[in-house]
Amino acid sequence: MAFNNSALVSLLSNSGFTMWLYRTTDTRATAIAAGYFSPAAARLETGDIIIALTSDAVSLLPVRAGDVVAAGLVLDTAAAPFRAQIRAAQRFLARQAASGVVMTVVLAPLAAGILVGGTVQAQAAIAGPVTQVAFSISDAAGATVRGPTLAAVSAGTASASFAAPAAGTGYRLRVQATGEPGVAATSPAFTVTLPYGLLLQSGGGLLLESGDRVLV
Numbered sequence: 658m659a660f661n662n663s664a665l666v667s668l669l670s671n672s673g674f675t676m677w678l679y680r681t682t683d684t685r686a687t688a689i690a691a692g693y694f695s696p697a698a699a700r701l702e703t704g705d706i707i708i709a710l711t712s713d714a715v716s717l718l719p720v721r722a723g724d725v726v727a728a729g730l731v732l733d734t735a736a737a738p739f740r741a742q743i744r745a746a747q748r749f750l751a752r753q754a755a756s757g758v759v760m761t762v763v764l765a766p767l768a769a770g771i772l773v774g775g776t777v778q779a780q781a782a783i784a785g786p787v788t789q790v791a792f793s794i795s796d797a798a799g800a801t802v803r804g805p806t807l808a809a810v811s812a813g814t815a816s817a818s819f820a821a822p823a824a825g826t827g828y829r830l831r832v833q834a835t836g837e838p839g840v841a842a843t844s845p846a847f848t849v850t851l852p853y854g855l856l857l858q859s860g861g862g863l864l865l866e867s868g869d870r871v872l873v
Contacts, residue, residue: 664680717732759784772821793830
């Protein structure tokens with residue numbers, strides 16, 4: 658049904674405020690719809706209260722401006738009662754204290770003059786909770802030619818021995834903590850040379866150790 662102007666009755670009026678009574682067979686949803694009270698806009702003032710007796714509820718409806726009526730307060734209803742659902746979410750906060758652990762490996766300088774058939778002595782100083790390291794030798798192309806050889810850390814040091822690789826340049830010695838790939842060190846490039854030969858004199862010529870004559 659439409660708004661019934663004669664059903665809107667003033668109950669109390671004072672200092673510009675009016676309390677109204679409105680009876681209708683319309684539902685509350687219809688009564689609070691936009692434009693329902695438009696025919697009474699000239700009678701209603703902002704702040705007025707309408708006691709609305711609708712077919713399904715008794716409500717207090719405040720007038721916001723002109724004919725705009727707010728949803729208000731339901732005092733009684735024939736519909737299902739209002740239900741408030743409360744949801745709770747549990748929050749967990751975990752804090753973990755951490756401290757830095759220093760782990761380093763430093764290679765000792767290699768001995769000069771590494772010869773074919775000789776030995777490469779590898780030694781490293783280790784700081785931190787490192788119990789084992791791996792030594793290896795790679796060639797100029799980065800391919801591993803010796804090792805890896807595992808060595809236990811004792812009193813902050815570890816060592817290993819390798820048979821010298823074939824004669825060549827660009828070899829590098831590497832040490833790495835097992836289980837910690839980032840804790841590692843690589844030596845500068847080194848060279849493996851052929852052993853020096855002695856020249857022997859025979860008459861007016863020079864001979865190699867193998868007996869071959871040296872031509873100059």
